[in-house]
Every structure is written in structure tokens, then in C-alpha cells.
Amino acid sequence: MSGLRERKKVKTREAILREAFRLFREHGYSATTVEQIAEAAEVSRATFFRYFPTKEDLVTLDRFLPLVEALKAQPPGAAPVSALRGAFRTAFAGLSAEEITAGHAREVFAATVPELVAANLRKSPGLIREVAEILADRTGCPPDDSRIQNVIGASFGVVAMAWLRWARDSAVDGPAEIDRSLAHLESGLTL
Amino acid sequence: MSGLRERKKVKTREAILREAFRLFREHGYSATTVEQIAEAAEVSRATFFRYFPTKEDLVTLDRFLPLVEALKAQPPGAAPVSALRGAFRTAFAGLSAEEITAGHAREVFAATVPELVAANLRKSPGLIREVAEILADRTGCPPDDSRIQNVIGASFGVVAMAWLRWARDSAVDGPAEIDRSLAHLESGLTL
DNA sequence: TATTTTATGAGACTACAGTATCAGTTGCGT
DNA sequence: ACGCAACTGATACTGTAGTCTCATAAAATA
Incomplete structure (x- = not known):
């Protein structure tokens, strides 16, 4: 049952990832702060950490x-x-x-x-x-x-x-x- | 001309390295703070950074x-x-x-x-x-x-x-x- | 519509690496 | 012995990741 909540969460997650990678491309990984990512994705820093426990988790997923x-x-x-x-x-x-x-x-x-x-x-x-x-x-x-x-x-x-x-x-x-x-x-x- | 100064510096450097690695062994690398290393080596934090610009430099030398x-x-x-x-x-x-x-x-x-x-x-x-x-x-x-x-x-x-x-x-x-x-x-x- | 559950924002807080300043000390050459 | 240069400690400061609390808003449920 994908309620509105679920869909919103997916969208938020995608926004964070998208903006993060855009900033990474533009300024590099370590030069981009979580605050900047959160701002670009229009969420609070706290929310960012609710979606991704660490900044690294944006990039290191289980790909293998x-x-x-x-x-x-x-x-x-x-x-x-x-x-x-x-x-x-x-x-x-x-x-x-x-x-x-x-x-x-x-x-x-x-x-x-x-x-x-x-x-x-x-x-x-x-x-x-x-x-x-x-x-x-x-x-x-x-x-x-x-x-x-x-x-x-x-x-x-x-x-x-x-x-x-x-x-x-x-x-x-x-x-x-x-x-x-x-x-x-x-x-x-x-x- | 190895004056006293030189020798002292070598000793300090060795002390930092020795204590650092002892602490690393005991508690792990990232769990060991620069402050702890400095204290164990009986130098100030500032002095630590004079000898090793970053914590990583303790371990990453040009070995190849x-x-x-x-x-x-x-x-x-x-x-x-x-x-x-x-x-x-x-x-x-x-x-x-x-x-x-x-x-x-x-x-x-x-x-x-x-x-x-x-x-x-x-x-x-x-x-x-x-x-x-x-x-x-x-x-x-x-x-x-x-x-x-x-x-x-x-x-x-x-x-x-x-x-x-x-x-x-x-x-x-x-x-x-x-x-x-x-x-x-x-x-x-x-x- | 009323109630409950859940996500969010705001903001204070901690921990740690690394920087900067400045004053005091100690070895060194004269 | 004296003055200089180098080394040091104390201390405050910055930046950033990650945590915590609490109030609010919004969605789910009845």
C-alpha cells in the first residue's frame, strides 16, 4: 500500500541523493557539507541524517x-x-x-x-x-x-x-x- | 652535528610514534585521539601537530x-x-x-x-x-x-x-x- | 471529524581534527 | 654570560560530522 507517506519518503530520498551528487560533481565530495546537501534538497540537517546515517552512506551501498x-x-x-x-x-x-x-x-x-x-x-x-x-x-x-x-x-x-x-x-x-x-x-x- | 636539540627532537618524535602505536594497538586507530597520544607522549597537542601535520601521517610514510x-x-x-x-x-x-x-x-x-x-x-x-x-x-x-x-x-x-x-x-x-x-x-x- | 502515529524542523550539544596566537623556556653561538 | 633563534605549552578558535530533544505539522485511522 504505497500511501502518500511512502511516496513522499521516496521523493525525499531521491532529492537528497540527486542534490548530493550534483554538489559532489560541482565541488567534490569532502568540500560538500551535509548542511549544503540538506539545504539543496530542502530538508533539515536532522532529516538528512534520518535518511542517511552518515554522509558516506550516500555513496557506499551494497553494490556487490x-x-x-x-x-x-x-x-x-x-x-x-x-x-x-x-x-x-x-x-x-x-x-x-x-x-x-x-x-x-x-x-x-x-x-x-x-x-x-x-x-x-x-x-x-x-x-x-x-x-x-x-x-x-x-x-x-x-x-x-x-x-x-x-x-x-x-x-x-x-x-x-x-x-x-x-x-x-x-x-x-x-x-x-x-x-x-x-x-x-x-x-x-x-x- | 647532532646537538642536544636534534637528539631531543628525535626522542620526542620517537615517543610520539611509540605511544601512538601502543594506543592504536590497545584501542584502535580511530578510537585514539590526538589528545591521548600527546598526553601519553608528554607533549602538548600543539607539539604533536608540529611533528605530524595530520594524524594519518603517523602511519602513512613513503614506503615504496x-x-x-x-x-x-x-x-x-x-x-x-x-x-x-x-x-x-x-x-x-x-x-x-x-x-x-x-x-x-x-x-x-x-x-x-x-x-x-x-x-x-x-x-x-x-x-x-x-x-x-x-x-x-x-x-x-x-x-x-x-x-x-x-x-x-x-x-x-x-x-x-x-x-x-x-x-x-x-x-x-x-x-x-x-x-x-x-x-x-x-x-x-x-x- | 477526532485521535493517534509518524515525519519533520529548529536548534542546542558533543567530539574531534586541525589552526592560530602568544608568551615562556631552553639550547646554541658568540 | 648574553642575546638570538628555535622549540614548546596554553588556550582559544574554527569547521564539520553526528546526536538529542522537543514542539509542530501532516498523514493515517477510526
Whole structure:
């Protein structure tokens, strides 16, 4: 039952996000204060914090759930790097072009602003462990096996670099770039 | 000419660092305030900031210069990953066991506390670019070639994971773990 | 329409990082 | 011994994130 209240809340939430990202784009993340965001979104500071407990929460949402799900669904035969590659593929395939470009702005900050990198990193041990467990299941290794961790480290390493290229230049096709990078890793990083 | 003044300054600096890390160990990085550190080191808050412009500066020093130098000195024939592996080897070989264990405490924080990871990351684009240029020189690729970046991403990815294992468990032989991880990457991440 | 529940705004408050000022002290060269 | 330069402490100040309280307004419910 989406009453008026619910709809208003959604609108407020969207206004805050929209104005926040506009200000971030114009002045940068840390140079934008919560007060400015609240003012631009026409809510009080208190209300801002009711919607987003911290400023970081504007940018660090759980974006990797689809990836984890996709990874679980990969065919069992594939090698770990291939499975990760496939997971990224299907995770991106589940998004519309609009969602991808909309998400891109957010990712630019998440990948670029150190505070936000930190915020995301704070959540990353959980992601790494989860991925490690899935890959461990698939291969029969224990999840703390250093080979598994090397696969994860190397994969996320190349993905991060591709992600940065994407963040720096929105003309880059992020998903394709990520796929190519993982393919490169898959084939042994040949030159 | 190490006059009394110089020596005092060194002692003060050491006291600040020592007390800071003791408090970090006991209560964590962000739960430790500059005031507490200053008090423990028996200096004023103002003096603390004279020695370390920001709290982060306690932990984020330029630790990768030796690595870059070592990378430049690698034999020209080696593949990029091998060159990086060799560079880590020689960079660690240049440190005494005491230096390594002393540095370990710092690394634990630098690798574990998100704010510090971020602070280090803030300096990392320069490092990445530098490494990219060196590797590009060695291989003839342009430095922004995505293959070069993949090599860097993958290498630093596995190194980061090894580093984390080291940070979590000081019994781990960090340098050896890093070497093994890069060797694993070198040989195609075989399981 | 009357009552209850919930969102909001206003504003005071805390905590902490980092800055600025200024006076007092201490080592240093003469 | 003396005066200078550097180091220090005390202290007040700024900016910003995040908390708390309470009164008001607006939506839901009966």
C-alpha cells in the first residue's frame, strides 16, 4: 500500500541523493557539507541524517550482491578466474544501460575519493570472504588457501584498474573493459 | 652535528610514534585521539601537530621508494610480473630483520584500518603511474596500455592479499608470502 | 471529524581534527 | 654570560560530522 507517506519518503530520498551528487560533481565530495546537501534538497540537517546515517552512506551501498549471486550461479566446471569473469558478465547483463550510466557517477566517487574508498574497503572483508567461500566450494580448496586468495586478489586487482579507467573516462565501456581485463588475466597476462 | 636539540627532537618524535602505536594497538586507530597520544607522549597537542601535520601521517610514510628503485634495477629480459617479483625480493632484502618486524606493526594498521588504507591510496596513483612507466619502458608498450595496467593490478592485488595475511598474523613470513604469491601469479594462477 | 502515529524542523550539544596566537623556556653561538 | 633563534605549552578558535530533544505539522485511522 504505497500511501502518500511512502511516496513522499521516496521523493525525499531521491532529492537528497540527486542534490548530493550534483554538489559532489560541482565541488567534490569532502568540500560538500551535509548542511549544503540538506539545504539543496530542502530538508533539515536532522532529516538528512534520518535518511542517511552518515554522509558516506550516500555513496557506499551494497553494490556487490548481484555479483555474489551471479558467482554462485556460474557453471561448476569453470576455473576460478573464468567463473569470476562470468559473474561480472551476468551481473552487468542484469542492469539496464540507464542503470549502468546512472551508477557510473556514483562509482566515480566510490573509486576516486579516498574517504569513500575507505568506506567501501570497510565492507570489503565480508565480500572477499564470501567470494573466497564460493570459490573454495567450487574448487575443493579451503577458503583461506592462499591460491584462492591470489585468484581473488589478482582478479579484483585487474577489475579495480579497469574500474579506475572507467571512472576517469566515462566514454570507456566499463563492463567490456572489465571483461577484457579478466580475459587477459585468464590467459596468463600475456603480452 | 647532532646537538642536544636534534637528539631531543628525535626522542620526542620517537615517543610520539611509540605511544601512538601502543594506543592504536590497545584501542584502535580511530578510537585514539590526538589528545591521548600527546598526553601519553608528554607533549602538548600543539607539539604533536608540529611533528605530524595530520594524524594519518603517523602511519602513512613513503614506503615504496625502495621498491621503485629495485624495479628499475631488474634485469631487462624478465617478464613484467617477474620483474615486480624480483623488485619486491630485493626491496625486502635491503631491510634488516629488525626493520621488517618494526615495520610490521605499522603495516598492520596501514593495511587494516580503512582510513589509513585510504590515506595510502591517496598516494598510490603516483606509485601506479611510476610503476607503469617503468614496466612500459621495459616492454615497449605505452604506460596506459591496459595490459600493463592489468599486470600491475593483478600483482598488487595478490601482494595486497598476502600483505593482509601478514597483517592478520605476524607469524606469517610476509616477504616470503609475497614472493610465493607473485610466483603463483607468474605461473598463471594454477590450482 | 477526532485521535493517534509518524515525519519533520529548529536548534542546542558533543567530539574531534586541525589552526592560530602568544608568551615562556631552553639550547646554541658568540 | 648574553642575546638570538628555535622549540614548546596554553588556550582559544574554527569547521564539520553526528546526536538529542522537543514542539509542530501532516498523514493515517477510526
